[in-house]
Amino acid sequence: MKGIIRLPLAAAAIAIAFASASADNPTPPDNAVRGIERILTALRSAQCYNDTVRFTVGMPQLSDDVVYEVALRQIPAPDDKLLPCSYVIDWQLTGRDEPSRGFSAYFSGNHYRYSSRRLQEYHYEADSMAFRPREIGGLKGDGVQRTAQFASLLPTLLADEIENLAKDPSCTMTLNADTIIGGISRTALRAVRHLEGQERTASEAEMIFDCSTLLPVRLHYENSPGTVSEQTVDADYLTATVGDPAGCPALTEEQLIATYPDVFANYRRSNFRVESLPGNPMPEFALPTLTGERYSRLATDRFASPTLIVVLDPEGGFTGQFIDAVRQGVAQLPFAADIIWAFTGNHADTIESLTGPARLGETTLISARGLARDCGAATLPAALICRKDGRVADIIVGFNNNLAADVIQKTTVAGQ
Incomplete structure (x- = not known):
């Protein structure tokens, strides 16, 4: 039939x-x-x-x-x-x-x-x-x-x-x-x-x-x-x-780590919780700049000076205010510090309208969604404050009215 x-x-x-x-x-x-x-x-x-x-x-x-x-x-x-x-x-x-x-x-x-x-x-x-x-x-x-x-x-x-x-x-x-x-x-x-x-x-x-x-x-x-x-x-x-x-208990990350301890110990690049990053090397990344060059760093690389890696959603709320407050705090530091703006989007006009003209000591990167994932930054904006040795000293997640003061205090500690 x-x-x-x-x-x-x-x-x-x-x-x-x-x-x-x-x-x-x-x-x-x-x-x-x-x-x-x-x-x-x-x-x-x-x-x-x-x-x-x-x-x-x-x-x-x-x-x-x-x-x-x-x-x-x-x-x-x-x-x-x-x-x-x-x-x-x-x-x-x-x-x-x-x-x-x-x-x-x-x-x-x-x-x-x-x-x-x-x-x-x-x-x-x-x-x-x-x-x-x-x-x-x-x-x-x-x-x-x-x-x-x-x-x-x-x-x-x-x-x-x-x-x-x-x-x-x-x-x-x-x-x-x-x-x-x-x-x-x-x-x-x-x-x-x-x-x-x-x-x-x-x-x-x-x-x-x-x-x-x-x-x-x-x-x-x-x-x-x-x-x-x-x-x-x-x-x-x-x-x-x-x-x-x-x-039949629900699967969890803890069960997976217990089953494959060597894999997670030797090959895990990030624990995917931004709150756990302080004290660990900044995850490696390679991202394009607004002008098409490639900015790359390995987890073992050092920074020339204390560096704030700021992960931003160009369409998110408080992005402009976060940028302003970070710049205000860095300007009042007793030493030079660099800023890397890492935007999850790639629309140049939108990003340039937020950052304005390029400034000394600042680098703007785009297409950073993978970096946000590797850092476990589920909530944006987020600032990762790194020491010169390449390790994350502290983090700031989300905008607050005392953000500039937080940048000064946390980056000063990172620079010591």
Whole structure:
């Protein structure tokens, strides 16, 4: 049986094409829609989910398959508007003398990625843009919490993939609600996507689920089949367990640090809380100036004199007053001090209207949203008062009526 139907699927009207399977009779279209709905519900509601996945990539030009061992942990978070689950993904590339390892984690607007001796952190309070969907050059992309390596293996994100395939008019889907695979009763979902306006297959996906739990057992993908760039991907789920959510505590940064103490001790660039910066080296950064040059400094670099690094939102409130008060305080110091204005925006006219003509001892930088994130400056404006040795001596967050006096007092101490 073959046809196009329009029925509700996950509260959306979706066009789905169901075609006959080669070996088994497919589930009729009406039942197939309900069957897919049950799969989506099961994947999104898996409580305290843990599994180990053998992830294999094969390509014609490779003599050996690339094999990863991936440990998944997912906890539902229905109230989280960025992603309705928290997760930890621990992976290892096997088959090498020195296996490559890494992890990714997300919870409550915080995302962490570690690989190749590099730890990346994203925090919604410091920089919300990284978590938002984007479109570049006509290509749409998801936020960082959805694009971590192996995140698509998580039940919640696998549900999103299935739903997107069902919405794709170039995709034909077949559901076999009860079929025998390897001597075991399974539920099989097959999706074939064609190149737009062509009969040629762009990709094929076969997803096998446990008949009782509807959790994934095996995923098989063929990308660009029959071409030079053909790639096959297999994900075998080996040890799925679910538990009582009451016994599955929410993920926290403290848990993550306890799990990966060496990573955080050796590769963390910032603790992402500006209040904890005093006594630590100023995070390194490289930012453009208004005239297009590049200003760079390493965490080990010294300053020529005590320096105030002032992070500002050009569209924020009190930005102009903050600049005036900082200048007033620096002008009354008993020694020379430099100021680096670091604006999160990049609109030159707006920034120049705030700073006025360039002044001796001042540097103006733009596109400093990443610097704000690395410093943990969730609230702007913020001034980081640094000693000549490059360490942060003190901070000032937000405007107040005594700001000039605070600048004098804190910078004087930093200069001693």
